[in-house]
Amino acid sequence: MKKGGKKMEETGEKKQYVTIKDIAEYVGVSTATVSLALSRNPRIPDETREKIIDAAKKLGYRPSTLARGLVKNKTYTIALVIPQIKRIFVQAYFALSVSGVYDELTEHGYKLLLEMASYEFVRRKRYLRLFRERSIDGMIYIGSTLYDTYLKEILEEGYPFVFVGSYLPDIKIPYVTGDNFKGGYIATKHLISCGYKRIGLITGSLNVVSAVDRFKGYKKALKENGFGFNPKFVEKGHFSEEGGYEAMKKLIKKKVDAVFAGNDLMAQGAYRAIKESGLRIPQDIGVVGMDDLPSASLLDPPLTTVKYPIYEMGRVGVKKLIEMSEKGIISYFEEVLPVKLIFRKSTSKVR
Amino acid sequence: MKKGGKKMEETGEKKQYVTIKDIAEYVGVSTATVSLALSRNPRIPDETREKIIDAAKKLGYRPSTLARGLVKNKTYTIALVIPQIKRIFVQAYFALSVSGVYDELTEHGYKLLLEMASYEFVRRKRYLRLFRERSIDGMIYIGSTLYDTYLKEILEEGYPFVFVGSYLPDIKIPYVTGDNFKGGYIATKHLISCGYKRIGLITGSLNVVSAVDRFKGYKKALKENGFGFNPKFVEKGHFSEEGGYEAMKKLIKKKVDAVFAGNDLMAQGAYRAIKESGLRIPQDIGVVGMDDLPSASLLDPPLTTVKYPIYEMGRVGVKKLIEMSEKGIISYFEEVLPVKLIFRKSTSKVR
DNA sequence: TTGTAAGCGTTATCAA
DNA sequence: TTGATAACGCTTACAA
Numbered sequence: 001m002k003k004g005g006k007k008m009e010e011t012g013e014k015k016q017y018v019t020i021k022d023i024a025e026y027v028g029v030s031t032a033t034v035s036l037a038l039s040r041n042p043r044i045p046d047e048t049r050e051k052i053i054d055a056a057k058k059l060g061y062r063p064s065t066l067a068r069g070l071v072k073n074k075t076y077t078i079a080l081v082i083p084q085i086k087r088i089f090v091q092a093y094f095a096l097s098v099s100g101v102y103d104e105l106t107e108h109g110y111k112l113l114l115e116m117a118s119y120e121f122v123r124r125k126r127y128l129r130l131f132r133e134r135s136i137d138g139m140i141y142i143g144s145t146l147y148d149t150y151l152k153e154i155l156e157e158g159y160p161f162v163f164v165g166s167y168l169p170d171i172k173i174p175y176v177t178g179d180n181f182k183g184g185y186i187a188t189k190h191l192i193s194c195g196y197k198r199i200g201l202i203t204g205s206l207n208v209v210s211a212v213d214r215f216k217g218y219k220k221a222l223k224e225n226g227f228g229f230n231p232k233f234v235e236k237g238h239f240s241e242e243g244g245y246e247a248m249k250k251l252i253k254k255k256v257d258a259v260f261a262g263n264d265l266m267a268q269g270a271y272r273a274i275k276e277s278g279l280r281i282p283q284d285i286g287v288v289g290m291d292d293l294p295s296a297s298l299l300d301p302p303l304t305t306v307k308y309p310i311y312e313m314g315r316v317g318v319k320k321l322i323e324m325s326e327k328g329i330i331s332y333f334e335e336v337l338p339v340k341l342i343f344r345k346s347t348s349k350v351r
Numbered sequence: 352m353k354k355g356g357k358k359m360e361e362t363g364e365k366k367q368y369v370t371i372k373d374i375a376e377y378v379g380v381s382t383a384t385v386s387l388a389l390s391r392n393p394r395i396p397d398e399t400r401e402k403i404i405d406a407a408k409k410l411g412y413r414p415s416t417l418a419r420g421l422v423k424n425k426t427y428t429i430a431l432v433i434p435q436i437k438r439i440f441v442q443a444y445f446a447l448s449v450s451g452v453y454d455e456l457t458e459h460g461y462k463l464l465l466e467m468a469s470y471e472f473v474r475r476k477r478y479l480r481l482f483r484e485r486s487i488d489g490m491i492y493i494g495s496t497l498y499d500t501y502l503k504e505i506l507e508e509g510y511p512f513v514f515v516g517s518y519l520p521d522i523k524i525p526y527v528t529g530d531n532f533k534g535g536y537i538a539t540k541h542l543i544s545c546g547y548k549r550i551g552l553i554t555g556s557l558n559v560v561s562a563v564d565r566f567k568g569y570k571k572a573l574k575e576n577g578f579g580f581n582p583k584f585v586e587k588g589h590f591s592e593e594g595g596y597e598a599m600k601k602l603i604k605k606k607v608d609a610v611f612a613g614n615d616l617m618a619q620g621a622y623r624a625i626k627e628s629g630l631r632i633p634q635d636i637g638v639v640g641m642d643d644l645p646s647a648s649l650l651d652p653p654l655t656t657v658k659y660p661i662y663e664m665g666r667v668g669v670k671k672l673i674e675m676s677e678k679g680i681i682s683y684f685e686e687v688l689p690v691k692l693i694f695r696k697s698t699s700k701v702r
Numbered sequence: 703t704t705g706t707a708a709g710c711g712t713t714a715t716c717a718a
Numbered sequence: 719t720t721g722a723t724a725a726c727g728c729t730t731a732c733a734a
Contacts, residue, residue: 016424017483019727030705035729045703062483066420067727070710073367075417077464077486086450091442099437102467111486113428114465116453132413134368134711135462242649298593311437370711381721386713396719418711421726485727706733711726718721 018061026055038063069134077111078138078321079130083145084116090239090265092293093310097142097164100314108322110137117141117148127151131159138321140164142314145207160324164317165310166209167334174324176317176335180210183306183339184217187260187288190304190341192225195350196258196286199227200251202237202244202270204262211239214262214290237266244269252277258286258347264293267303267346286347301345309337369412378406389414420485428462429489429672430481434496435467441590441616443644444661448493448515451665459673461488468492468499478502482510489672491515493665496558511675515668516661517560518685525675527668527686531561534657534690535568538611538639541655541692543576546701547609547637550578551602553588553595553621555613562590565613565641588617595620603628609637609698615644618654618697637698652696660688 020034027034029048037044037052044052055061069075080101088094105112113136115121130136131154138160141151145166152171154161163175191199201218204211215234222229232254235247244266251259252273261267267289274285281287281301289296289305296303316335324330371385378385380399388395388403395403406412420426431452439445456463464487466472481487482505489511492502496517503522505512514526542550552569555562566585573580583605586598595617602610603624612618618640625636632638632652640647640656647654667686675681 017485017727021727031728032706032730033704036704039729043703048703060483062480064421064727065484065486066417066426067710068729069417070415070421070712070727071729073710080465084450085446085453088446091446095436095439095442095445098465099435099467102436102465106471112465114431114449114453114463116450120457129413132368132411133416135416368711372711382712383714383722384720387720390713394719399719415711418726419713421711421728422713424726704734706731708729708731710728713725715724716722718719 017064018059019064020061022059023052023055023061026059027051073134074325075135075137076109077113077136078105078140078318078325079113079115079136081115081117081121081127081139081141083143084118088143090263092265092295093263093291094142096293096310097314100311101140101142101164101318102314104315104318108318110318110322117144122150125153127154128157131157137325138162140314140317140321142166143208144168146209147207155330158330160321160330162317162321162324164313169209172332174320174331174333174335176313176320176337177210178308178310178313178337179339180213180308181217181220183290183308184214184219184260184262185221186217186339186341187290187306188218188221189225190343191258191260191286191288191347192221192227194258194282194286194347196347197227198233198254198256198258200233200235200254200256200259202235202247202251202259202261202266204237204239204266206236211262218260237262237269239263239265241265241269241272245273248273249277252279252285256285257350259288261287261289264289264291264296264303264305267305268295268299271299271303271346281346282348283350286350288347292342296342297344299346304344304347305342306339307342308339312337368415369410370415371412373410374403374406374412377410378402424485425676426486426488427460428464428487429456429491429669429676430464430466430478430487432466432468432472432478432490432492434494435469439494441614443616443646444614444642445493447644447661448665451662452491452493452515452669453665455666455669456673459669461669461673468495473501476504478505479508482508488676489513491665491668491672493517494559495519497560498558506681509681511672511681513668513672513675515664520560523683525671525682525684525686527664527671527688528561529659529661529664529688530690531564531659532568532571534641534659535565535570535611535613536572537568537690537692538641538657539569539572540576541694542609542611542637542639542698543572543578545609545633545637545698547698549584549605549607549609551584551586551605551607551610553586553598553602553610553612553617555588555590555617557587562613569611588613588620590614590616592616592620592623596624599624600628603630603636607636608701610639612638612640615640615642615647615654615656618656619646619650622650622654622697632697633699634701637701639698643693647693648695650697655695655698656693657690658693659690663688 020031024031037049167175237243237247248270292307375382388400518526588594588598599621643656643658
C-alpha cells in the first residue's frame with residue numbers, strides 16, 4: 001500500500017476517538033505540527049498553535065495515554081500498596097494516608113493504582129509484574145511489616161519504590177515516616193512531667209517497626225528520668241480498640257496510674273476499660289495516645305496525643321517517588337517527619 | 352532505511368525490556384509467530400509453542416500492557432470512585448466495598464484505579480477524561496448522593512458505568528445495591544414482634560438514597576402493624592458514631608423503648624447514649640442496626656442488625672461492569688441483593 | 703515554519 | 719505452519 005494519500009477512508013465506519021490525525025486534517029497541517037503545537041513547542045508560531053488548539057477543543061480531542069505511554073515509556077500512574085484492607089483495624093489511619101498519596105499524585109497529573117498486599121500479590125510477585133508490564137512508573141507501600149523483606153527485589157531491578165509510614169531495618173529501601181521514637185519519648189515524658197508514677201504501655205504488634213520505635217521511645221524516657229523499665233507494665237493491644245481494652249484491663253490490675261497507648265484506637269479501648277472500672281481520666285489514670293486521628297478530640301475526655309503526620313507522609317512519599325521516576329535515578333533516603341504533642345484533657349498535673 | 356536486516360543493532364545500549372522481537376530472534380521465528388504462540392493460538396504446533404514459551408520464560412519476557420492496550424483498545428483497568436475519603440465516617444463500609452471490587456477485578460485480571468469524587472474531580476470532569484484518554488475501560492461509583500446527577504454523561508457518551516450501593520432515582524444508570532427498603536422493614540418488624548412499642552429511627556443523611564429507602568422500610572413496617580408513624584421519633588444521625596449518640600440522646604428524652612439505627616456506626620453511638628443514661632439494652636431499649644460490620648458482634652451487648660451485602664455488592668458490580676465492557680453493550684439493570692436479620696443480644700422479647 | 707517517516711511493542715490480516 | 723507488514727496514536731529526529 002502506498003504511503004501518504006488517502007488510505008481506506010471509506011472503511012472508517014466506527015472511528016471511536018478523535019486523534020491528532022483528525023485535527024491535522026481539519027486544520028490542514030501534519031500530525032507532527034499538531035503534536036508540537038499541542039505540547040506548546042515554541043517553534044510553532046502562535047497563530048498556528050491557536051488554530052490547532054481551537055480545533056482540538058472543538059473536536060473534543062483527548063490524547064491517548066496508551067499511545068503516549070508507549071513512546072515515552074511512562075504511564076504516569078503509580079501503584080499504592082496497602083495491607084489487606086479487610087484485616088486493617090486502623091482504617092482511619094489508612095484513609096488518611098491514601099488521601100495524602102492521592103492528593104499529591106493528582107496535583108502532578110498522576111493516577112493511582114490501588115493494590116492490596118494479599119497472599120497472591122506476594123506469591124505471584126505482582127509487585128514486580130506491574131513494573132515489568134509497564135503498568136506503573138513507581139510504587140508506594142504503606143504499612144509494611146518486618147516480614148516484607150522480599151520487597152527489596154523491586155529496587156534491585158531498578159524500579160522506583162518508597163515506603164510510607166514504615167521501613168525495614170537493615171534494608172536500604174527509601175522511606176518517609178513520622179518520628180515514632182520521639183513520639184513515644186515525648187508522650188512518656190509528658191506523663192512523667194504530669195507527675196504520674198506508674199506508667200504503662202499499650203503497644204501495637206511488634207512486627208511493625210513503628211510500634212517498635214514507639215516502644216523504644218517510651219523506654220528511653222523512663223530511663224532518662226530515673227524510672228525503671230518494668231516489662232510487666234507493657235501489654236500488647238494489636239492496634240485495635242478491642243486490643244486496647246483488653247490490655248488496659250490487665251494494666252489496671254497492675255495499678256498503673258497512666259498509660260501511653262501506641263495509637264489512638266487503642267487509647268479509645270483503654271478509655272472503655274478505665275470507665276468500666278469506675279476510674280477517672282485523667283485524675284486516676286492519665287492517657288496519652290498517638291496519631292491524632294480526627295476522632296481523638298471527640299473522645300470524652302478529649303485525648304492528649306502525639307500528632308503523627310500521616311497525611312503529610314503520603315504527600316512527601318509521592319513527591320520523592322515522582323522525583324526518582326522522572327530523574328531516572330534510584331536513590332536511598334530516610335525522611336523522618338516531626339511529631340508533636342497535642343495536649344488535651346486526658347492528662348493533667350497530679351499529686 | 353531498508354526494511355528487514357539488522358538496523359542499528361549497535362546503538363541498542365540500554366534496551367530496557369524484553370520484547371517479542373527478542374524472543375523471535377532468540378528462537379528464530381517471526382514476531383507474529385511469537386505473538387500467536389504466546390496467546391496459545393492452536394494453529395501454532397505444540398513444539399514451536401513450547402520452544403517459544405520456554406524462551407519467553409528464560410528471557411523474562413512480560414508483555415507491555417501499553418502496547419497491547421493500544422492495539423486492542425482496552426486497558427484492563429477500571430476506575431473505582433469513592434467519596435472523598437477524609438470525610439467518610441463509615442470507613443469500615445468503604446473498606447469492605449473496596450475489597451469486594453478489588454477481589455473481583457483481580458480475579459478477572461483487571462487493575463483498579465482509585466479516584467476520589469473531589470470537587471476537582473467533578474469540576475474538571477475527570478470522570479469523562481479518564482475514558483476519553485483511554486485510561487480505563489469502565490467505572491464503578493460507590494456511595495453516590497442524590498446530587499450526583501451529572502454522572503449520567505458517562506453513559507450518554509457510551510462508556511460502561513455502574514453504581515454500587517446507591518442509585519439515582521429517575522435516572523437510568525445501572526446499579527447494584529442491597530435491599531435497603533427491606534432492611535428497614537425487617538429491622539422494624541423485628542422490634543415490633545419483640546414487643547417494643549415506641550420505636551424510634553436514627554437515620555443517615557437523607558441525601559443518600561440508601562438512607563431514604565431504609566427510612567421508607569421503617570415507615571411501612573410501622574403502618575402495616577397498626578403503629579402510627581410519628582415524625583418526632585425520627586432523628587438524623589448523619590451516619591456517624593457521634594451523630595448516633597446525639598440523636599439517641601434526643602430520642603431518650605422522647606421515651607422511645609426501641610430504635611432502628613440506619614447503620615451500625617450510629618447504633619454504636621446510640622449504645623453510648625443509652626448507657627450514659629443508665630438504661631439497659633435490650634431490657635429498657637432495644638437496638639437494631641444495619642450493615643453488620645465486623646464490629647457489630649463486638650459491641651456490648653452484641654448488636655442485632657441487618658446484614659447488608661457490602662462486599663458482595665462490589666463483586667457483583669464489577670462482574671456486571673466487565674461484562675458490559677467486554678461485550679461492548681451498555682445496558683441498564685437494577686440488581687438488588689438480599690439482606691437478612693442477624694439476631695443477637697441488643698433486642699429481646701419484652702412485656 | 704512545516705512535513706516525512708521512524709519508532710514505541712503489540713495484534714491481526716494476508717499471503718506464502 | 720509461518721512470515722511480512724499494516725495498524726493502534728503518539729513523539730521526535732531529520733529534512734525540506
